[in-house]
Amino acid sequence: MSEESKPEASKKGKGKAKREEGELNNISGALVEQLLKANPSLAGEMQGMEPKKIEEMMKGMNLQDILTGMSTGGKNQKDMASYKFWNTQPVPKFGEDEPLPDGPLRENDLARVKTVGAELIEGFEWDTVDLMDDQQVREVYELLSHHYVEDNEAMFRFNYSASFLHWALKAPGWIKNWHVGVRVTSTKKLVAFISGIPVTLRVREHVLQCSEINFLCIHKKLRGKRLAPVLIKEVTRRCNLESVWNAIYTVGVVLPRPISTCRYFHRSLDWLKLYETGFSPLPATSTKAKQVTKYALPAKTATKGLREMEAKDLDAVHDLFTRYMQRFDLVPKFSVEEVEHWLLNGGSKYDERIVWTYVVEDEGKITDFFSFYLLESSVIAKKETIRAAYLFYYASETAFSKSPDAKKELKVRLNALVHDALILAKKLDFDVFNALTLLDNALFLEEQKFGAGDGSLHYYLFNWRTSFINGGIDDKKNIDQERGSGVGVVML
Numbered sequence: 402m403s404e405e406s407k408p409e410a411s412k413k414g415k416g417k418a419k420r421e422e423g424e425l426n427n428i429s430g431a432l433v434e435q436l437l438k439a440n441p442s443l444a445g446e447m448q449g450m451e452p453k454k455i456e457e458m459m460k461g462m463n464l465q466d467i468l469t470g471m472s473t474g475g476k477n478q479k480d481m482a483s484y485k486f487w488n489t490q491p492v493p494k495f496g497e498d499e500p501l502p503d504g505p506l507r508e509n510d511l512a513r514v515k516t517v518g519a520e521l522i523e524g525f526e527w528d529t530v531d532l533m534d535d536q537q538v539r540e541v542y543e544l545l546s547h548h549y550v551e552d553n554e555a556m557f558r559f560n561y562s563a564s565f566l567h568w569a570l571k572a573p574g575w576i577k578n579w580h581v582g583v584r585v586t587s588t589k590k591l592v593a594f595i596s597g598i599p600v601t602l603r604v605r606e607h608v609l610q611c612s613e614i615n616f617l618c619i620h621k622k623l624r625g626k627r628l629a630p631v632l633i634k635e636v637t638r639r640c641n642l643e644s645v646w647n648a649i650y651t652v653g654v655v656l657p658r659p660i661s662t663c664r665y666f667h668r669s670l671d672w673l674k675l676y677e678t679g680f681s682p683l684p685a686t687s688t689k690a691k692q693v694t695k696y697a698l699p700a701k702t703a704t705k706g707l708r709e710m711e712a713k714d715l716d717a718v719h720d721l722f723t724r725y726m727q728r729f730d731l732v733p734k735f736s737v738e739e740v741e742h743w744l745l746n747g748g749s750k751y752d753e754r755i756v757w758t759y760v761v762e763d764e765g766k767i768t769d770f771f772s773f774y775l776l777e778s779s780v781i782a783k784k785e786t787i788r789a790a791y792l793f794y795y796a797s798e799t800a801f802s803k804s805p806d807a808k809k810e811l812k813v814r815l816n817a818l819v820h821d822a823l824i825l826a827k828k829l830d831f832d833v834f835n836a837l838t839l840l841d842n843a844l845f846l847e848e849q850k851f852g853a854g855d856g857s858l859h860y861y862l863f864n865w866r867t868s869f870i871n872g873g874i875d876d877k878k879n880i881d882q883e884r885g886s887g888v889g890v891v892m893l
């Protein structure tokens with residue numbers, strides 16, 4: 402948790418409060434030291450643990466796991482054998498030796514895919530949620546708004562709006578059968594959900610037709626009953642039926658085995674509101690007035706030629722986006738139609754606006770664009786909401802500069818653009834601006850006064866092996882400006 406901000410339920414769960422390295426007694430050894438250096442939060446975990454137990458815990462980790470300091474131990478990670486479900490799935494295991502060539506982990510055989518779902522326990526039934534029906538979208542909204550991701554202290558919960566769900570789950574090419582629900586047979590109440598949407602990904606040099614899995618949610622009363630694996634297997638079956646054998650998903654907890662890990666950062670826009678809702682603490686060395694001044698922003702943007710993106714910009718933005726994305730290892734390959742959907746708010750057909758995109762036009766040429774989307778979080782005890790802007794996709798021609806100072810130029814340009822994004826978000830009444838350490842974000846987070854959150858977001862690929870992709874942080878979870886990130890997929 403940063404001194405400055407106590408992030409809300411940042412996407413997919415939270416890290417926990419940091420523990421001190423000094424808490425560890427009795428244990429020595431170069432590997433333990435190395436592990437703790439990379440992941441200080443393990444110190445508390447190991448406190449008072451039998452050396453043998455520590456040895457056992459470390460057996461399941463390879464050097465990559467240790468050095469990332471993310472895909473290792475802590476509250477989040479169990480030893481491989483305890484992942485009773487994930488152990489049976491085509492995902493890379495902890496402790497497996499690298500490097501191996503990139504490729505699938507399981508053979509694809511359409512003939513072996515079951516045509517009906519596994520039976521659910523008595524009293525429950527499968528359903529395909531029809532998102533063309535507003536009433537059913539409302540049901541998903543109700544389930545998520547009461548039971549989806551919360552922070553560790555259950556102070557904040559994501560509040561994905563109905564408009565957001567329309568946008569997120571009906572992307573071009575969406576498949577109704579991938580919106581999987583579980584209902585109570587007698588009342589038809591929706592009690593669990595998982596979704597997939599089709600996406601073409603490039604993972605290093607391979608292009609994969611994937612499903613992007615999201616919104617896995619089980620009613621609180623049905624937790625701990627091994628329903629999640631049943632839902633995951635069902636959505637897998639439905640994807641396989643469409644000959645889709647790979648998936649991408651992000652989760653706040655460690656599962657076997659992340660292909661990358663990014664960290665959340667938060668930039669206060671309305672510090673006082675964040676303080677009053679319990680989101681941001683008042684640092685001991687500061688005052689309320691100082692905090693407000695620290696995060697004050699000018700009234701007007703500064704970039705010449707900055708304006709909202711319009712439909713006429715689609716081809717130019719698509720072209721710039723595609724070229725910019727070639728610089729990363731894990732990226733979505735969007736068609737023009739997908740760019741329109743994701744950046745122009747699905748053609749603005751929803752009740753509420755979800756995404757804002759701005760372009761910079763210079764003598765008729767689009768040189769840059771950036772976008773952010775709205776995702777509210779409920780302040781559970783206060784019946785209030787925090788309006789959070791999440792940095793989405795962006796690109797800049799500056800990235801293609803041939804100058805020896807190219808990186809510096811990109812840094813200057815991105816700082817100017819993101820500063821304007823903050824000003825616009827503030828004008829739109831957002832309370833906080835969130836970003837991960839992916840894309841080129843490492844170049845501007847500190848300068849734009851983003852504070853480190855305690856949440857990490859782990860990226861996973863189903864049925865695909867590839868070596869670890871840098872997530873924009875070093876082995877101490879600090880921003881890594883030098884290496885940056887290879888991750889170019891922003892998950893909602």
Ligand SMILES: CCCCCCCCCCCCCC(=O)SCCNC(=O)CCNC(=O)[C@H](O)C(C)(C)COP(=O)(O)OP(=O)(O)OC[C@H]1O[C@@H](n2cnc3c(N)ncnc32)[C@H](O)[C@@H]1OP(=O)(O)O
Pocket residue numbers: 413414483484485486487488548549550551612614615616617618619620623624625626627628629630633636637640641645646647648650651652653656863864
């Ligand atoms: C080709 C196509 C492939 C498509 C599929 C690709 C894979 C997609 C994978 C899904 C991507 C989702 C992306 C998102 O939406 S991430 C957002 C997840 N949702 C939430 O956090 C909302 C609040 N929490 C809940 O609703 C429940 O706690 C959930 C549903 C998370 C677990 O329910 P419950 O707490 O009642 O647990 P259980 O007793 O049924 O099951 C326990 C087993 O489930 C494993 N578990 C726990 N949490 C997660 C998790 N977030 N991803 C994957 N696995 C998870 C756990 O390690 C254990 O397995 P193992 O340790 O024994 O092995």
